Amino acid sequence: MSEVQAPAAYVAPKARSLFEPHRIVLMLIFAGLIFCVAWFMRWDWLPRYQSRLLYGVGQTLLMLFSTAIVGFLFAVPLGLVQVTGPKPLALLARGFCTLIRGTPLLLQLWLLYYGLGSLFAQFPEIRSSFLWPYLRQAWPYGFTALMISFAAYEGEVMRGAFAGVPKGELEAGRAFGMGRFTLFRRIWLPRAIHRALPTLTGETVLQLKSTPLVATVTVVDVYAIISRVRQETFLTYEPLLLLALIYLCLTGMLVYAFRLLEKRIPTRGA
Amino acid sequence: MDATLQLLSIGSPGWGGVLLAGLAASMQVAFGGFLLGLVIGTGGAAGKLWGGPVLRDLLEVYTTVVRGVPELVLILILYYAGTDAVNQLMALLGLPSVDISGLAAGIFVIGVVQGAYSTEVLRGAIQSIPPGQIEAARAYGMSPLLALRRVTLPAMLPFALPGLSNLWLIATKDTALLAVVGFAELTLVTRQAAGTTKAYMTFFLAAGALYLAVTLISNLVIGMIEKRALRGMARPGGAT
Numbered sequence: 464m465s466e467v468q469a470p471a472a473y474v475a476p477k478a479r480s481l482f483e484p485h486r487i488v489l490m491l492i493f494a495g496l497i498f499c500v501a502w503f504m505r506w507d508w509l510p511r512y513q514s515r516l517l518y519g520v521g522q523t524l525l526m527l528f529s530t531a532i533v534g535f536l537f538a539v540p541l542g543l544v545q546v547t548g549p550k551p552l553a554l555l556a557r558g559f560c561t562l563i564r565g566t567p568l569l570l571q572l573w574l575l576y577y578g579l580g581s582l583f584a585q586f587p588e589i590r591s592s593f594l595w596p597y598l599r600q601a602w603p604y605g606f607t608a609l610m611i612s613f614a615a616y617e618g619e620v621m622r623g624a625f626a627g628v629p630k631g632e633l634e635a636g637r638a639f640g641m642g643r644f645t646l647f648r649r650i651w652l653p654r655a656i657h658r659a660l661p662t663l664t665g666e667t668v669l670q671l672k673s674t675p676l677v678a679t680v681t682v683v684d685v686y687a688i689i690s691r692v693r694q695e696t697f698l699t700y701e702p703l704l705l706l707a708l709i710y711l712c713l714t715g716m717l718v719y720a721f722r723l724l725e726k727r728i729p730t731r732g733a
Numbered sequence: 734m735d736a737t738l739q740l741l742s743i744g745s746p747g748w749g750g751v752l753l754a755g756l757a758a759s760m761q762v763a764f765g766g767f768l769l770g771l772v773i774g775t776g777g778a779a780g781k782l783w784g785g786p787v788l789r790d791l792l793e794v795y796t797t798v799v800r801g802v803p804e805l806v807l808i809l810i811l812y813y814a815g816t817d818a819v820n821q822l823m824a825l826l827g828l829p830s831v832d833i834s835g836l837a838a839g840i841f842v843i844g845v846v847q848g849a850y851s852t853e854v855l856r857g858a859i860q861s862i863p864p865g866q867i868e869a870a871r872a873y874g875m876s877p878l879l880a881l882r883r884v885t886l887p888a889m890l891p892f893a894l895p896g897l898s899n900l901w902l903i904a905t906k907d908t909a910l911l912a913v914v915g916f917a918e919l920t921l922v923t924r925q926a927a928g929t930t931k932a933y934m935t936f937f938l939a940a941g942a943l944y945l946a947v948t949l950i951s952n953l954v955i956g957m958i959e960k961r962a963l964r965g966m967a968r969p970g971g972a973t
Contacts, residue, residue, distance in 0.1 A: 483786070485786050485787050485790070486786075486790060489787065489790055489791070493794075561945075561948075561949075562945065564902075564948075565902075565944060565945040565947075565948035565949065566906070566941045566944040566945055566948075567906040567907075567908075567909035567910075567920060567944060568906070568909075569909040569910060569912060569913075569920055570909055570920050570923070570937060570940055570941055570944065571941075573920070573923075573924060573937060574933075574934070574937035574938070574941065577924070577927060577928075577933045577937070578927075578933040578934040578937045578938075579934075581931070581933045581934075582933075582934060668800075668801075671803075672802070672803035672804065672805075673803070674803075675803050675805045675806060676805060676910075679913060686803075686805070686806070699813055699814055699817055700810075700814050703806065703809055703810045703813070703814065704810070706806050707798075707802045707806055707807075707810060710801065710802045710803055710806060711798065711801045711802055714800075714801040714802075715801065
């Protein structure tokens with residue numbers, strides 16, 4: 464290859480079969496590596512923690528889906544307001560997104576849990592109210608922090624998606640005599656979601672990868688369980704590698720689920 | 734209000750100096766990690782585009798694994814297991830164990846994470862260069878290296894800049910995760926200051942303001958760089 468690459472070299476190579484010779488060799492090497500690693504490592508703790516690990520995975524998924532769904536419900540108005548809303552409201556939404564996206568999630572989480580939590584404790588009205596038992600737990604704080612962050616990131620995505628829907632489609636809707644709400648529900652929102660879906664996949668994966676942070680404020684998710692294992696068994700590598708494997712599987716399944724959704728949505732929305 | 738200002742003062746009674754030192758540590762890690770990520774990413778992108786099938790598959794495994802596992806988990810693995818592995822290797826070679834500084838470990842960890850993302854950003858950017866420009870370089874008789882330096886790299890910059898600026902902002906915020914492994918960066922020292930003085934809101938809001946300042950200043954600088962990189966060019970994909 465002494466010459467500069469011809470343009471063809473820049474075209475992504477065609478998706479090849481899983482069973483090409485070099486891939487089979489690579490997979491054998493990887494399998495051998497994994498076998499060696501697993502052989503020298505200790506896995507006798509696994510049965511003892513099995514049920515707790517499953518519970519942790521469930522909690523992680525619960526945290527992911529609850530924050531993703533509620534966060535998306537907030538993201539839609541956040542994006543829409545920035546495109547069509549009155550100026551002050553649009554600026555407010557813009558500022559909110561900048562504020563949340565400009566600071567680390569861990570800091571926001573700790574601000575809510577330690578900061579707001581300690582602030583609540585100073586007011587006797589709150590301490591004696593029926594909300595107090597909930598406010599003393601970590602779950603609501605983790606949920607709120609993740610949900611707000613998700614809403615801010617997805618709000619940006621939705622802003623772009625709303626702005627990108629071709630004007631002609633909205634005009635067509637208006638020509639059909641649709642009211643503003645019907646136009647939004649039948650045309651604008653479905654087209655925007657369709658456009659945003661690939662980016663939403665990425666954002667949701669990022670959201671899944673932020674969930675272990677809630678373990679730092681004592682929410683018991685799969686990461687917290689693994690930390691427990693590490694403390695109790697004094698093992699360095701094994702629990703962490705298992706955790707990485709669990710998250711890889713979860714990410715893969717999430718991406719696959721979104722692929723299915725992407726295939727399904729255009730037939731309904733457009 | 735007065736008490737709050739006293740808490741945040743740079744001098745002895747306040748914790749402002751501690752916070753600023755934490756910010757400096759964060760920025761060092763972010764900068765080092767971002768640069769290391771760029772180096773890894775450049776190599777990774779070149780490997781994915783021009784490498785053989787084996788190299789391509791290996792890089793695919795790297796990017797897929799790093800992008801599929803939470804940063805926090807990667808940081809734990811690389812930070813604990815990485816330092817442990819280095820020391821075991823040293824023991825195997827009969828050398829005394831080394832004490833790896835938190836800064837070096839932090840830069841390494843953030844760099845490996847960033848490398849996977851920048852591989853994809855740079856690969857995509859190189860792929861979106863119009864083929865005609867490279868053909869033109871070849872027609873002028875440029876050698877591959879010269880074409881890379883004079884045509885490919887400058888031409889890919891407009892496509893790579895949005896992704897790279899995103900990565901820089903992610904790097905600044907990923908440093909906060911090092912608080913979990915006990916590296917004294919901004920978030921950790923903030924929590925220590927807050928815990929000592931019980932003024933949680935004050936310190937977390939102050940740290941938030943510092944992070945936000947970094948983001949806003951970065952945005953300004955990125956805007957300037959983009960303006961310079963895009964001079965004399967039609968903006969790709971419409972102006973935003």
